[in-house]
Amino acid sequence: MNQKVGREKARCVMVLGTTSGAGKSWLATALCRWYARQGFKVAPFKAQNMSNNARVVAGGEIGSAQYFQALAARAVPDVRMNPLLLKPERDTHSQVILMGQVNAELTGLPWRGRSERVWPQIAQALDELRAGNDIVVIEGAGSPAEINLMDSDIVNLRVARHADARCLLVTDIDRGGAFAHLYGTWALMPEADRARLAGFVLNKFRGDAALLAPAPERLRELTGVPTLATLPMWWQHGLPEEDGVFDERSTAGGEVRLTVAVVAYPRISNLDEFQPLKNVAGLRLRWARSPAELADADWIVLPGSKNTSGDLAWLRAQGLDRAVAEHAARGGAVLGICGGLQMLGEALIDPHGVDGNGPGLGVLPLVTVFEEDKTVRRREARFGALKGPWAALSEVPVRGYEIHHGRTAPHPAMAAVGDRAQPVMAHDLAWQNGQGNVLGLYLHGLFENPAVLQALFGARARTLEAVFDGLADHIDFHFEADALRSLIA
Structure with missing residues (x-):
């Protein structure tokens, strides 16, 4: 049965991370397929992506992660799904792709000077996706607690506010310090934005999840945010790596x-x-x-x-x-x-x-x-x-x-x-x-x-369809019961 949220404006679920490489792209892709399998019309979105992995779609280039997320959502990949793409050419220089096309003027601007110039196109792209879908799954970049970048933010909290998104915060527990990462990120977020956090996600865990107690409950006492999933380490999920060479x-x-x-x-x-x-x-x-x-x-x-x-x-x-x-x-x-x-x-x-x-x-x-x-x-x-x-x-x-x-x-x-x-x-x-x-x-x-x-x-x-279904099955099994539905309730 096709379950519609209502086409006035799509509900938005956003995946934030405590660091780069925490698992945002992977989890956003899984969510795209999970919601699509519930009968919703789904689209992915990432305001700004920095990657030399790009795909050609109608209108130009987008980051590969959003291309695969669109396929997982059973949607046609679209430049609006990644309106700003930065392709690093040197340590201090990137080619700027705006709405699929190389923009020489923006490429020549300082990093902080671009934000207000590109925000109208980013907001318009997101609004159009919301108008044409039931659910938009949004991926953040890096961490929303990068306080040196908050004034020029166009990819994390500013997007969450514009979309009125409910957010998941994912961390890589295999790196160590996961609870400190989660608490520190929460603590550095503006108080009004903390209310958008619907749950924490521990990713890449090895071992018996019962041994994590009492940390998740203690974290909830400190922040009011529940831990909704502990996802085990999974090397062979089959999804391409977005930012780095594979293990x-x-x-x-x-x-x-x-x-x-x-x-x-x-x-x-x-x-x-x-x-x-x-x-x-x-x-x-x-x-x-x-x-x-x-x-x-x-x-x-x-x-x-x-x-x-x-x-x-x-x-x-x-x-x-x-x-x-x-x-x-x-x-x-x-x-x-x-x-x-x-x-x-x-x-x-x-x-x-x-x-x-x-x-x-x-x-x-x-x-x-x-x-x-x-x-x-x-x-x-x-x-x-x-x-x-x-x-x-x-x-x-x-x-x-x-x-x-x-x-x-x-x-x-x-x-x-x-x-x-x-x-x-x-x-x-x-x-x-x-x-x-x-x-x-x-x-x-x-x-x-x-x-x-x-x-x-x-x-x-393995086909991509099998990979996407495997990702959706994985989060369906490991998330708390009804947690994924509650995000769009």
Whole structure:
């Protein structure tokens, strides 16, 4: 039965955290699926996200976390679900994406100077989502108790007030100090905002929950806020990590038959697209930052980068350039995706000051020229005839997305003497070397295609639908009875 809250304005449930990495994205995704399964029309929302993991939707880019939350909610991903996206390019500089599009003016403004400029668009996006849905599940960022940022806040308490949201505060108990984190966050919040806290959530707990007593009750005496759930540590939930590289304990396990090493440079982007590999039994997925971590790899993957020339310089400083070149020379499988494809070529040419000039790794006879305009689009394509370790992908149809500056083409001088990369996909999306062991492509999302997994591994990884349902089942089991319904009562 379809249970409607009433379409005048959606009820809002907000997930706040005591720290980054406490479990906000994970819990918000689970809530999206849980409420959708109750028959509600649900949408996710995060006012501002800082991440180089982004997805292409109608209208431009949003953070990957909100993309997956939309799928969990059985909603069409929309730029209003993440109106402001910050993509770090250096430690002190980020590209600003407003309502899906790069905004050069905002990119040039100081951090604190942006807030009032972007708040009207953020508030409008949230209001529109509330008008068209029964429930909006909102994710905060960092902690709502960051008192140095409260005056310019546009993602935590200001959003909670605007949405009249009931809030959960989640903490990572595995880090230690969880009750102090919860109490300290509560204590630093303005008194009026404390009333929005409907419950605390302890995440990543190992052991017997009964041993936590009397701390939850004591915390309730101090704050008036109940602890609504103790969620156990769960490494293999199957949801892509939003902000960081994954822990190897979260892989599918089984006897290792294939080791895939992904080079984890400082400005790695779109790392969430490798989640399906984590769900393939017998495949070990490793993040590599040194030549030793590439030594026994069957595949080496150069992923996307938000600063290709900078990450290429870092790669050389670690000696990883030689390790990649030697692996390729031995006939080992190498895959470059987007920025990784650009690195595999002969040169990076930057006439507009977009990314930086520099020599490539020289593994593919290609050259990349960076352009001022950014390519952001979804793609449907088909591989042509491939050989070597990638031959199984021949004629396989794929769906994915492009997010990049620059155009890549065969190196003219090398092509003139017969050293030409072989195009293996239309629209200048993919090339292969003559030996067939090196493949470079611009298309993100390769391993999210079931046909690709079937061709390469002969087995199906867990589907996203199964992952979302597993998350909803998990919170349904571990939350206090009726707690999730009471949040929207």
